[in-house]
Amino acid sequence: MNVSLLFAALAAAILVWFFLLQHLKTKPWIEQGVIEQHGAVDVPASRVGLWVFLAVVTSLFGLFTIVYSMRAEFPDWRPLPDPGLLWFNTVLLILGSVALQRARGAAGKNDLAGLKRNLTTGGVLTIAFLAGQLIAWQQLTGDGYYMATNPADAFFYIFTGLHGLHMLGGLFFWGRATEAVWRGLESSSVTEVANVRLRVELCSVYWHYLLLIWLILFSLLLST
Amino acid sequence: MAYVAIADRDQHLHDPDTFITKYIWSQDHKVIAIQYGGVAILVGVVALVLSLLFRMQLGFPDTFSLVDPNEYYQYVTMHGMIMVIYLLTALFLGGFGNYLIPLMCGARDMVFPYMNMLSFWVYLLSVIVLLASFFVPGGPTGAGWTLYPPQAISEGTPGIGGGILLMLLSLAIFIVAFTMGGLNYVTTVLQARTRGMTLMRMPLSVWGIFVATILGLLAFPALLVAAIMMLLDHLIGTSFFMPEMLSMGASLDFQGGSPILFQHLFWFFGHPEVYIVALPAFGIVSDVLSVHARKNIFGYRMMVWAIVAIGALSFVVWAHHMYVSGMNPYFGFFFATTTLIIAVPTALKVYNWILTLWQGDIHLRVPMLFAIGFIFTFIHGGLTGLFLGNVTVDLPLSDTYFVIGHFHMVMGVSPVLVVFAAIYHWFPKITGRMFNEALGKMHFWFTLLGTYAIYLPMHYLGILGVPRRYFAYGDTDFIPESAQTLNAGITVAALFVGASQLLFFINVIWSLWKGPKADPNPWDATTLEWQTPDTPPKHGNWGHALPEVHRWPYDYSVPGEEQDFIPQTEPPHAGVVAGRDHGVHH
Numbered sequence: 001m002n003v004s005l006l007f008a009a010l011a012a013a014i015l016v017w018f019f020l021l022q023h024l025k026t027k028p029w030i031e032q033g034v035i036e037q038h039g040a041v042d043v044p045a046s047r048v049g050l051w052v053f054l055a056v057v058t059s060l061f062g063l064f065t066i067v068y069s070m071r072a073e074f075p076d077w078r079p080l081p082d083p084g085l086l087w088f089n090t091v092l093l094i095l096g097s098v099a100l101q102r103a104r105g106a107a108g109k110n111d112l113a114g115l116k117r118n119l120t121t122g123g124v125l126t127i128a129f130l131a132g133q134l135i136a137w138q139q140l141t142g143d144g145y146y147m148a149t150n151p152a153d154a155f156f157y158i159f160t161g162l163h164g165l166h167m168l169g170g171l172f173f174w175g176r177a178t179e180a181v182w183r184g185l186e187s188s189s190v191t192e193v194a195n196v197r198l199r200v201e202l203c204s205v206y207w208h209y210l211l212l213i214w215l216i217l218f219s220l221l222l223s224t
Numbered sequence: 225m226a227y228v229a230i231a232d233r234d235q236h237l238h239d240p241d242t243f244i245t246k247y248i249w250s251q252d253h254k255v256i257a258i259q260y261g262g263v264a265i266l267v268g269v270v271a272l273v274l275s276l277l278f279r280m281q282l283g284f285p286d287t288f289s290l291v292d293p294n295e296y297y298q299y300v301t302m303h304g305m306i307m308v309i310y311l312l313t314a315l316f317l318g319g320f321g322n323y324l325i326p327l328m329c330g331a332r333d334m335v336f337p338y339m340n341m342l343s344f345w346v347y348l349l350s351v352i353v354l355l356a357s358f359f360v361p362g363g364p365t366g367a368g369w370t371l372y373p374p375q376a377i378s379e380g381t382p383g384i385g386g387g388i389l390l391m392l393l394s395l396a397i398f399i400v401a402f403t404m405g406g407l408n409y410v411t412t413v414l415q416a417r418t419r420g421m422t423l424m425r426m427p428l429s430v431w432g433i434f435v436a437t438i439l440g441l442l443a444f445p446a447l448l449v450a451a452i453m454m455l456l457d458h459l460i461g462t463s464f465f466m467p468e469m470l471s472m473g474a475s476l477d478f479q480g481g482s483p484i485l486f487q488h489l490f491w492f493f494g495h496p497e498v499y500i501v502a503l504p505a506f507g508i509v510s511d512v513l514s515v516h517a518r519k520n521i522f523g524y525r526m527m528v529w530a531i532v533a534i535g536a537l538s539f540v541v542w543a544h545h546m547y548v549s550g551m552n553p554y555f556g557f558f559f560a561t562t563t564l565i566i567a568v569p570t571a572l573k574v575y576n577w578i579l580t581l582w583q584g585d586i587h588l589r590v591p592m593l594f595a596i597g598f599i600f601t602f603i604h605g606g607l608t609g610l611f612l613g614n615v616t617v618d619l620p621l622s623d624t625y626f627v628i629g630h631f632h633m634v635m636g637v638s639p640v641l642v643v644f645a646a647i648y649h650w651f652p653k654i655t656g657r658m659f660n661e662a663l664g665k666m667h668f669w670f671t672l673l674g675t676y677a678i679y680l681p682m683h684y685l686g687i688l689g690v691p692r693r694y695f696a697y698g699d700t701d702f703i704p705e706s707a708q709t710l711n712a713g714i715t716v717a718a719l720f721v722g723a724s725q726l727l728f729f730i731n732v733i734w735s736l737w738k739g740p741k742a743d744p745n746p747w748d749a750t751t752l753e754w755q756t757p758d759t760p761p762k763h764g765n766w767g768h769a770l771p772e773v774h775r776w777p778y779d780y781s782v783p784g785e786e787q788d789f790i791p792q793t794e795p796p797h798a799g800v801v802a803g804r805d806h807g808v809h810h
Contacts, residue, residue, distance in 0.1 A: 028776035076480030
């Protein structure tokens, strides 16, 4: 309950904070003429769109972790063993995130070979991560930990499954970015290059964010 | 300015050349708005008919046998869910949000038109999945619109076969659709406003829709979490919400789940949902009042602050829906306090609407009538909300018709009156034709007086102690004979209101076909959507150049001016000191 109140307060604070950023004290009924908006966010729409989406993702996973900690207090909670494979998978995801960060750097320096190499590496590592998660599922079901065995097991499958789905969605956009890189190589027009940079940048941001979420989920799973 | 460049970047617009890309798979926000609105109203009519069916049962329990007890619960459930989510949320945000945001902000379209199109089609899918539950064995779920476990997925509740599954699935699909639309609305407001359109120069309609969308984006995940977990409880047999239970003497497989957990999740979504519907209504009604009273909105800044404050507070009041579930008294005290605090910004808005009317040059045209009607119903619904916000008063009233009366006054009739105000107000712009004024006025009076005849008596029934949720009352010691007479009267009024909505549909169809051609700005309004080069606006909205905004949206009856309105696009007149120092930014 307390955690959920905290979350609610956080959500409310974000709203108010956003509003406070704006000019609270302007008197729109007096001012006339065009007002140039120096304070307005001067960024591509897709970047803002991504951050708004990440807010939604935060709300979703945040609520799940609250529900998790509330449910874990009940007496029938039987924690499941943490498969060692998860550590390995986590390392894969971290490396994937690093690779995408390097791809972003390469795109900024017009280093096309580095961009191609790192972008591909990042994607492959992520696919390996997802495969690893599936194997972890198999190990657990093999040991008799099914979804309905205990809420602890159910939460494990929900967390990993939901996070995996979000990674899959990321891979879709990674695919489109990769395609744009290859196409951009041929055309090499100025807008294409900017487009490629933006796509790679958004992918890397999304990857870092989902890595963060995974680390939180993983530590939550380990802690009970 | 980057966002201006984006707003005016032509390659963002697809080039519709066939009928299909123009009107079916359209990426034009105006077409998507009409698609959203059309589907929402259509499914709303279904919910209206359902309510009439179970009202017949309630009013005349021994005369008609249109519904059996199971169907009664199914229809009540579907009526509630459809009205709140698939009609009101979809219509205000998907419909009016889509239509108004780009036009009022001076953008050519939403920033992600393709995703916007997808949002509508996914919404349509969610509606189809929902309505499909009428045709599966066992019918739709009868769990009540709040879908509380354990009864929602326990033997004995109607529709626990396919019905509840399709309901949860449909909600999940709806949330996906809403998220895609919501990303568009928020990003468009932030990034695609035209030159000069500062946030504090946006019409209140846009403010309301904008904050409501943020609420939706943060609150709908709670419903998604609840829906996923309940689906798993039902399908796989997990025990998130399901406690240990005996059914027919046999112990079920569930153990240790918490039904209260579901209630927290549901209402963490459910209460912001009230404001997801109310905030756009607040915004739209402010604009309609200001235009037709030929006066600037009273206290524009305060109105904006109130919208934001209500939005923020709406996240910390959810447990006032759970007083009867039992809770720590300190929690009850906390939630009663926050609930009553919300009354402050809300009352502030009401005062400002009334002060906008004060000494205004009021034109009682159809949209204005609906807007003023809204003030009445909203005050009534709001005041009874103060009763129910207090724990001690809520406990005896919670399971009675008082709650039905309160809820329908504040969240049924009030937003629907705004929906009609908005449709009549923007009809000339959307269709390029005028509606029939006389039919519209008739529609207004029948609807307003009729709904009062329905819901005022319900408050009385509630204080009498008549419980809600009952299929039939039979003979009881505490319900007098006369209560049933009142119930019959309510049903007659409901049928009357239902039938008078035909006036609206006749008016719309007639006007589309034969209505006189509309002036581009029939109400002499200042906001950007009335200044488009074409009526109805063409694809891309603004022709060659985006409009430039020079003033706030409420310059009505400015002293010393010839016209009683100055469009937002009008540059400062000679002799007026131009606004803030452009170079300096605080």
